[in-house]
Amino acid sequence: MRQFLERHTFWALIVFLVAATLLWMIFAVWPDWLEDAIGRKRTFVNTLLNGVTLAGLYFLVASGFTLVFGLMRNVNLAHGSMYLLGGYIGYDVADATGNWFVGLAAAFLAIAVSGILLQVLIFRRMEGQDLRQTLVTIGISIIAADLMLAIWGGTTYQFSPPEWLFGAAELPVISSVSAAGKPTWIKYPIYRLTVLGVAVAAGILLWLFLNRTKLGMMIRAGVNDRDMLAASGVNVQLVFALVFAIGAGLAGFAGVVGGTALSIAPGEDIRYLLASLIVVIVGGLGSVTGAAIGALVIGLAEQFGLAYFPTYGVVLTFLIMVVVLAVRPQGIMGGR
Secondary structure, three states: OOOHHHHHHHHHEEEEHHHHHHHHHHHHOOOHHHHHHOOOOOHHHHHHHHHHHHHHHHHHHHHHHHHHHHHHOOHHHHHHHHHHHHHHHHHHHHHOOOOOOHHHHHHHHHHHHHHHHHHHHHHHEEEEEEOHHHHHHHHHHHOOOHHHHHHOOOOOOOOOOOOOHEEEEEEEEEEEEEEOOOOOEEEHHHHHHHHHHHHHHHHHHHHHHHHHHHHHHHHHHHHHHHHHHOOOOOOOOHHHHHHHEEEEEEEHHHHHHHHHHHOOOOOOOHHHHHHHHHHHHHHHHOHHHHHHHHHHHHHHHHHHHHHHHOHHHHHHHHHHHHHHHHHEEEEEEEOO
């Protein structure tokens, strides 16, 4: 942190000012001129929270994509299909058992196994062949989309979370003050706040796994110098299969979490694949921290775009990606 402040004093000051302004806008009672310029405070705060919680969901999907594409340089364009398949499997298991957590575990395990099969049967035979990996995984995603449509149909499914996740929590944020001086507090769905907490916990655990464990060091060493790691007696293919299992399992896990917060339906695979690509490109290849920053930027941009200028909101995320590629091609946290 000290090195960042010394090297980038100007940007550190900008970040501090933006953070201070944002905190004031969240917790202060807005003057009339600010509401006239931006609109109701409730709309602004809800949009902000929607953007942050959507960023948490994007991070859960993109973190698995970061492991496979960003860290191992394997182009897996079937990642979105894994998200959707995990959602469908989790829904069926949760519906059959009556337990949401069993559905969540089943989705993680089933998609983790599919990731191992994909690594062993496909990517192991195409190491370093990016174009072939791209074309083959596009074909797999198309076949998977048709099979899922045939099995589950075009119906939109939505999970029912555990009862203790229903309802809304009252936040320590004042929406408005009545003429009598009584404040109105903002409420927000408990489940969406839980999604944010799960995403933060997953990010911390993933970072610790990659940077503070022996296995994580093996993974990073295998990416940089596979032959040297193999010469030291480590089964490199087993390590890479484990990485694929974790990355794919996170996609299945996110399918259940996202299907509960929003829904699962045909086409969601493409949406979350594009979101993962943009998040990884903006954040930087192979960086968990970069994936978190990219997810936050894209999630906020998407929600504020839809709320304040819906006509051009869809373009905003792609505009951010173009600007990042032009100014910093390796991404915000990517290495040179």
